[in-house]
Amino acid sequence: MNEMLVTGFLIVALFLLLGSGVWIGLTLAGVAWIGMELFSSRSAGDAMAVTIWGSASSWTLTALPLFVWMGEILFRTKLSENMFKGLAPWVNALPGRLLHTNILGSTIFAAVSGSSAATCATIGKMTIPELTERGYPPERVIGSLGGASTLGLLIPPSIVMIVYGVAAEVSIAKLFVAGVIPGLLLAGLFSGYLMVWALMNPDKIPEADAGMSFGEKLRASSELIPVILLIGGVIGSIYVGVATATEAAAIGVVGALLLSAYQRSLSWQSFRDALLGATRLYCMMALILAGAAFLTLSMGYIGLPRHLAEWVGSLGLSPGLLLVALALFYIVLGCFLDGISMIVLTMGVIIPTVQAAGIDLIWFGIFIVIVVEMAQITPPVGFNLFVLQGMTRREINWIARVCMPYFLLMVLAVTLLYWFPQIVMWLPGNM
Amino acid sequence: QAKWDLATAYPASNFHTVNINQFVADVDKASGGKLKITVHPNAALFKAPEIKRAVQGGQAQAGEILLVNYQNEWQLFGADGLPFVADSYDEAAKLWKAQRPLLEKKLAEQGMMVLFAVPWPPQGVYSKKPLNSAADLKGIKWRAYSPATARIAELVGAQPVTVQAAEVSQAFATGVTESMMSSGSTGADAKLYEHVKYWYDTQAWLPKNALLVNKKAFDALDKPTQDAVLKAAADAETRGWDASKKANTESLDKLKAGGMQILPAPAALKADMKKVGDTMLKEWLDKAGPEGQALVDAFRK
Amino acid sequence: MRRALDALYDGCAWLAAVFMIGVLVMVLLSVLGRQFNFHVPGTDAYAGYSMAAAGFLALAHTLKRNEHIRVTLVLGKLTGGARRGMELWSLSAAVLLSGLFAWFSLRLVMQSHEFNDISTGNDATPLWIPQLGMALGTLVLLIAFVDEWVLELRGQRQHIGGPETRHE
Ligand code: NA
Ligand code: NA
Numbered sequence: 001m002n003e004m005l006v007t008g009f010l011i012v013a014l015f016l017l018l019g020s021g022v023w024i025g026l027t028l029a030g031v032a033w034i035g036m037e038l039f040s041s042r043s044a045g046d047a048m049a050v051t052i053w054g055s056a057s058s059w060t061l062t063a064l065p066l067f068v069w070m071g072e073i074l075f076r077t078k079l080s081e082n083m084f085k086g087l088a089p090w091v092n093a094l095p096g097r098l099l100h101t102n103i104l105g106s107t108i109f110a111a112v113s114g115s116s117a118a119t120c121a122t123i124g125k126m127t128i129p130e131l132t133e134r135g136y137p138p139e140r141v142i143g144s145l146g147g148a149s150t151l152g153l154l155i156p157p158s159i160v161m162i163v164y165g166v167a168a169e170v171s172i173a174k175l176f177v178a179g180v181i182p183g184l185l186l187a188g189l190f191s192g193y194l195m196v197w198a199l200m201n202p203d204k205i206p207e208a209d210a211g212m213s214f215g216e217k218l219r220a221s222s223e224l225i226p227v228i229l230l231i232g233g234v235i236g237s238i239y240v241g242v243a244t245a246t247e248a249a250a251i252g253v254v255g256a257l258l259l260s261a262y263q264r265s266l267s268w269q270s271f272r273d274a275l276l277g278a279t280r281l282y283c284m285m286a287l288i289l290a291g292a293a294f295l296t297l298s299m300g301y302i303g304l305p306r307h308l309a310e311w312v313g314s315l316g317l318s319p320g321l322l323l324v325a326l327a328l329f330y331i332v333l334g335c336f337l338d339g340i341s342m343i344v345l346t347m348g349v350i351i352p353t354v355q356a357a358g359i360d361l362i363w364f365g366i367f368i369v370i371v372v373e374m375a376q377i378t379p380p381v382g383f384n385l386f387v388l389q390g391m392t393r394r395e396i397n398w399i400a401r402v403c404m405p406y407f408l409l410m411v412l413a414v415t416l417l418y419w420f421p422q423i424v425m426w427l428p429g430n431m
Numbered sequence: 432q433a434k435w436d437l438a439t440a441y442p443a444s445n446f447h448t449v450n451i452n453q454f455v456a457d458v459d460k461a462s463g464g465k466l467k468i469t470v471h472p473n474a475a476l477f478k479a480p481e482i483k484r485a486v487q488g489g490q491a492q493a494g495e496i497l498l499v500n501y502q503n504e505w506q507l508f509g510a511d512g513l514p515f516v517a518d519s520y521d522e523a524a525k526l527w528k529a530q531r532p533l534l535e536k537k538l539a540e541q542g543m544m545v546l547f548a549v550p551w552p553p554q555g556v557y558s559k560k561p562l563n564s565a566a567d568l569k570g571i572k573w574r575a576y577s578p579a580t581a582r583i584a585e586l587v588g589a590q591p592v593t594v595q596a597a598e599v600s601q602a603f604a605t606g607v608t609e610s611m612m613s614s615g616s617t618g619a620d621a622k623l624y625e626h627v628k629y630w631y632d633t634q635a636w637l638p639k640n641a642l643l644v645n646k647k648a649f650d651a652l653d654k655p656t657q658d659a660v661l662k663a664a665a666d667a668e669t670r671g672w673d674a675s676k677k678a679n680t681e682s683l684d685k686l687k688a689g690g691m692q693i694l695p696a697p698a699a700l701k702a703d704m705k706k707v708g709d710t711m712l713k714e715w716l717d718k719a720g721p722e723g724q725a726l727v728d729a730f731r732k
Numbered sequence: 733m734r735r736a737l738d739a740l741y742d743g744c745a746w747l748a749a750v751f752m753i754g755v756l757v758m759v760l761l762s763v764l765g766r767q768f769n770f771h772v773p774g775t776d777a778y779a780g781y782s783m784a785a786a787g788f789l790a791l792a793h794t795l796k797r798n799e800h801i802r803v804t805l806v807l808g809k810l811t812g813g814a815r816r817g818m819e820l821w822s823l824s825a826a827v828l829l830s831g832l833f834a835w836f837s838l839r840l841v842m843q844s845h846e847f848n849d850i851s852t853g854n855d856a857t858p859l860w861i862p863q864l865g866m867a868l869g870t871l872v873l874l875i876a877f878v879d880e881w882v883l884e885l886r887g888q889r890q891h892i893g894g895p896e897t898r899h900e
Contacts, residue, residue, distance in 0.1 A: 021807045021822040023800050026829040033832070041434060045832065047490040049840035052833075053859075053866055054481045057784035059595060059776045062755055065783055069752065157601070167442050167473050171622040172600055241606035243763050244598050250759035275749045279786055283748065283794040284801060286787030300476045301436065303469065348443040348472045380803075389801045396803055480852045487847055503856040504848060541847070572766060581773055581854050591771045593762050593854070607766065 003307055006039050010304075014336065018380055028291030028381070032298035040301040047301075048294045055293035056286060059246070060159060064118050064285065066249035069278035071122035073256040076270045077263050079227055080126035084134075086224035089217040092208040096198035099140055099205075100191055102127050106148035107187045110155035112234045112252070114162075114245055116376050117285060119152035120145065120387045128391065135206040139402040140194065142392060146384045146399065147406020148190050150373035153339070155183035157238070157245035160369050163340050167347035170361045174428040178362050179369065181423050182413065186370070189409045226263070230255045284390045288383070296341035305333060305345040313353035320418075322357050326350070327371060327414060334375025338383055342372060366424045367414060374410050377403040433652060435468040435492035437642075440479035443472040446616075446678040447549060447640050447671070451495060454547075454642075454667040461659035466652060468493065483643065487541055492648040498534075498548070499638045502578060506719035507533055510726055511550070512579045513715055514635040515708030517730070520676060523550050523637040529729035533722060534641075544649055546664035548641040549671030552614040552679035553634040556696075557627050559609045565703030574599065574611035579711070583612065586707045603627050615693075619682035624689025633696040633704055642667075737879055738796075744872050745793035747785070751865070754782030774855025781862035788869025792876035816884065823881040830877050834870040841867045 013034055017027040029048070036044040055061070074080065084098060091097050105123045113119050124145050131141045153160045156176035165172035198205050212220065230252070237243040237251045260266040299305055312325050333342050354364050376384040379400040388399045417423055437455065441448050448470070455468045477485045482494040483501060502509025510530055511517065517526035527548055538545055562568065565587040575581035575591035584591035589610065594602040599617075602608045603626040612635060618624070642664070649657065683693050696704070716723050758779035761772045794800055807818055843849075844860040851857045883889035 017825065018803045019806055020818060020825075021802050021804055022825045022829075023795075023802045023822075025800070026826055026833075029833065030825065030829050033829075042436070042490065045836040046488050046839060046843070047485070048832075049836040049866075050481050050485060050488070050490060051477065053784070053837075053840060053863055054478050056787055056866065057780040057862065058478070059780045062759060062779045062783050065752060065755055065786060066759065069756070162598075166620075169442060169444055169620060171625065173604065173622065173625055176601075237763075239605060241602075242767065244594060244602055244605075244607055246595070246598065247759050247763050250756055250763060253756055254760070275752060276745065279745065279749050279752050279790045280794045280797060280799050282752070283787050283790035284799050287791060287794075287800060290787075297476065300471055344473050344475045348475070351443070386801055390799065395805055395808075396801075397805060484843070484847055484849050488843060500852040501850075503850040503852060570769070575771070575773075575854065578854055578856065581771075584771075590766065590769050591773075592766050593776045595776065 003304065006035075006302065007304060009038075010035050011336070014380065023287070024386060025287030025289075025291035028288065028295045032291070032295040035295075035302055036298040040298070042301050044298070047297060051293050051297045052290045056290055061289075063113065063246045063249040064115055065278065065282040066253050067113055067115075067118035068121050068282045068285075069274065070249065070252040070256045071125035072274040072278040072281070073253065073260055074122070075125040075129070075277075076274055077256070077260045077265045079230070079259060079263070080130050082223040083126070083227045084130050086221050086227075088209055089212045089220050092211075094195070095205075096140075096191075096194040097205055097208065098131060098134065099136055099144055099194050099198070101131070102141070102144040103148045103187050103190045103194070106145070106151050107155065107183070108231055110149075110151040110153075110183065111157075112231065112238070112248055113152050114157045114159040116150045116152040116373065117383050117387050118249075120149035120384045121281060121285075121391065123149060124388065124391050137204050138392075138394075140197070140204075142388055142394070142399060143402035143404075143406060144190060144194060146377050146388055146403040147409070148187065149384055150376045150406075150410075151183055151186060153373050153376075154179045154186065154366070154369050156180065158369065160339055160343065160372055161365065163343050164347070164365045164368055167343060168351050168361050168365060170365060171428075174362055175365050178366050178424050178428045181427055182366050182370065182417060185416070185423060186410065186413050189413060190406060193405060193409055226259055230259055281390060285383075285387065288386055292338045292341065292381075296337065296345065299337065299341070299345055305337070305342070306349055308333075309346040309349040309353075313349060317357075319357045319359055322353070323359070323367070323418060326354075327367075327411075330368070330371040331374060331378070334371065334382075335378045336381050337375070338381070339372030339375050342375065343368065360421070360425065362428055363417070363421055363424045367417065370410055370414050370417075374407055377407055432464065433466050433648075433656070435466065435644075435648065436476060437468050437470045437493040437495070438474075438476040438482050438485060438491040439470065439472055439495040440474040440477075440482065441472060441495070445472075445620075446674045447495065448472050450549060450667055450671045450674055451642065453670065454663050457663035457666060458660055461663060462656045465656050466660065486543055486643045486645050489645050489647065491645075493546075493642060493644045495640050495642050497638060498641050499577065499579070505537060506715060506723055507537065507726060509579065509715070510719075510723075511639050512577065512636055513708070513712055514554075514579070514583065515633075515705050516712060516727075517637065518553070518634040520550070520553075520637065520672065523639070524672070526730050527639065529726055529732075533726055538643065539646065542646045543643045544646055546642040546644055546660070547668035547671065548639040549668065550637040550639045550675050552616050552675055552682065553632070553637050554612050554614050555633050555635070556629075556631040556700075557603075557611050557613060557618055557623060558629045558631065559603065559606075559627055561629055562631060562700055563697050564699035565707070567700075568610065572607065572609045574602070574608045576611070580612055582711060582714075583707055586710060587703070599623070600626065614679070614682075615686055616678050616682040618691070619685040619689075622689065624686050624691040627691060629692050629694060630683075630686060631694050631696045631700065633701065635704065635708075737875070740872060741792045741796050741876060744789045744869065748789035748793070748869075749786070751782040751785040751789065755779050755786065758782060774851075774853055774857070777851055777853045777855040777857065781857070781865070784862065785865030785869070788866045789872075791869050791873040795873065795876050795880070816887075819884050819889070820881070823877060823884055827874070827877045827881055830870065830874045834867070834874040837863070837867040837870045 161175045485491045486494040499512035569588040573584040573589035762775040
């Protein structure tokens with residue numbers, strides 16, 4: 001089969017370039033270039049420049065650099081220290097203790113941010129240094145962050161849902177609402193997993209702080225006020241109509257600057273460090289996004305994802321088997337493409353198939369979003385893996401390995417949604 | 432055998448895309464499979480603002496653009512976005528007849544051809560509160576998504592706000608915006624009836640999507656295939672206008688079923704808007720020069 | 733030469749940082765405009781252009797600080813000549829790819845100018861102007877990769893400032 005040959009060739013090229021240490025963004029562009037020149041009748045150069053410019057200057061992306069900047073500012077304040085001081089006395093009894101801050105933090109931040117990379121970068125800037133310093137095992141710290149930060153896509157607002165909603169012509173408001181319970185379910189699964197792990201490995205979790213009286217606990221909780229104000233302000237700005245979901249990131253930056261001024265950690269030095277740090281971290285992501293945009297274009301020209309989707313659709317499977325096949329298809333595709341590209345490149349073909357099989361399009365939207373979440377943490381191309389590598393300087397295969405349990409939990413979640421579709425449909429059904 | 436890529440920004444189920452898919456199938460059949468066109472919906476290949484230059488540069492042999500989007504480049508692209516100049520399907524058809532030769536000349540200079548154009552349904556005013564005259568629009572948050580809609584806001588004293596298409600529904604829900612001018616189908620697609628109560632059928636204008644092809648790619652086809660393309664294009668234009676009318680009825684039904692009130696424009700609002708339209712036409716003629724005047728004359732003949 | 737190059741990378745990074753502030757200012761203008769009834773047309777487009785400039789102009793600086801990520805699994809296990817060979821290979825590939833990137837970014841600017849490609853939004857900006865940021869940024873990235881390549885060949889390449897990747 002010719003298609004198989006092309007696929008195989010491109011995957012080999014991808015692994016060779018990545019493995020030999022070529023920078024990731026350039027590798028993606030390189031594979032896209034090879035694919036387009038060899039397997040399509042179009043020449044690559046001008047199309048590459050047009051499409052990279054279009055994606056790099058696209059307004060929808062502006063929340064990403066701003067949230068990255070917000071994280072860099074907060075990282076230089078006492079906010080995360082305060083947050084941990086405030087939370088610690090309450091979670092002492094919970095197996096896994098402060099590890100849950102990654103899950104809780106990501107779930108809350110997911111209600112602000114529509115992207116998993118922004119969630120990962122912002123929460124990670126605060127939790128990774130604090131948790132590591134307190135002696136929590138790095139593989140749990142980074143794994144739980146990588147897994148939980150994908151919730152940015154499932155808990156509204158969500159860029160992926162908007163893209164899907166437009167392509168499938170379903171109500172974006174309903175999709176947003178439909179994502180809430182599955183999002184909380186996933187967060188619960190992640191936390192539950194951490195608890196089970198902590199109960200089985202009690203020696204790997206640092207000792208609890210000394211017991212406190214209830215009054216002392218409450219006093220410690222006052223440390224949480226700044227973070228509550230900040231998050232409340234950002235979420236509130238969306239829901240009272242001051243800002244759109246994308247603009248909320250700017251409110252976040254201003255809030256972080258104010259907070260940092262209030263805590264007297266704002267100086268020319270810290271402002272400059274945060275600004276340049278954010279510029280570099282965003283720049284690292286921008287190079288990868290540029291490569292990914294070009295790879296998407298190249299795949300569009302070659303038609304690989306489209307043909308594979310057509311092939312899956314032509315098998316004439318029963319709804320259950322079709323979903324299994326689609327899950328496998330998207331998981332494999334998700335190893336190599338970023339989430340939004342997967343949706344854009346295949347929806348035209350997949351939606352009619354799914355409709356014909358009698359599958360509800362809102363339910364399918366949530367299904368797709370969770371599968372796209374998985375794609376963020378599957379190697380070799382997984383955006384959360386890249387963000388975590390940029391922040392921690394650890395090897396990508398190590399990061400992928402520690403994120404694996406969360407990938408499996410997402411598979412479990414999708415299975416649960418299949419058997420209990422009410423988890424998705426109940427809230428939008430009551431709108 | 433030639434292979435073309437056709438870029439469009441709209442989803443596969445949109446009536447424009449359905450029409451284009453039929454056009455592609457017709458071409459395939461009439462050319463005996465000598466021209467295979469792959470449609471890339473959903474902006475999978477290029478995003479809406481990039482499609483024109485992608486066709487011009489030959490990165491895609493064909494592409495569908497919203498003509499008024501390109502008014503910044505050349506005023507005449509914006510002719511079908513002038514409020515209350517061509518305010519019904521028949522008027523829009525007349526305008527297209529006057530517009531087409533001028534457009535063909537301009538696009539030929541840029542190495543492109545226009546195959547056919549199909550209008551969107553007529554533009555009305557979405558509003559969260561009832562409107563009687565333009566005075567009710569004063570200070571209201573009005574979504575300005577194009578130079579024309581921004582100018583309307585200025586002229587009626589509304590507060591223009593910037594909201595991206597993807598966020599329209601949420602922006603209405605949270606009050607970031609309270610009003611905008613758009614077709615019934617935009618609102619039906621975005622399920623605006625969930626947050627907006629009124630749609631006033633002002634029939635302000637009927638913007639058109641045009642299918643462009645790269646001239647070199649077209650010239651490279653043999654004569655019978657070229658003829659097949661032109662024939663299929665003519666059919667697609669006829670079919671597309673009917674589909675637009677049908678989409679209009681269907682989307683207004685959807686809005687009604689969703690609980691939105693579909694109302695004719697009150698006389699005062701209509702009169703105020705007509706004044707806005709006259710001002711904008713005058714301003715447009717100043718910018719568009721003799722070419723613009725020629726177009727208006729041909730249209731009003 | 734060394735100082736001129738470093739000044740080039742850092743100068744571009746500062747420019748990128750200024751554009752980062754530009755993203756914030758543009759988005760804030762749009763938010764504040766709604767609250768205080770003023771309208772700056774095209775803030776969304778300007779925010780996008782600023783973001784692109786911030787991303788592209790910082791490319792070389794980020795590379796020099798070793799903050800662009802790559803898979804160093806194999807590289808980290810090699811030593812001596814083998815490591816140097818592999819570094820030279822990956823740098824050569826990077827020079828080629830960033831060269832293509834820079835060349836076609838320059839062509840994008842020239843074609844936008846030639847096509848008279850103007851933003852379709854309320855800003856009506858001739859697109860070659862904001863695209864200059866992409867052309868300049870990718871060109872400086874190419875220079876930085878050539879710089880790294882030469883340093884590697886001479887055995888003088890070191891990572892300034894950036895923390896080393898951890899292997900485990
Ligand atoms: Na979210
Ligand atoms: Na992946």
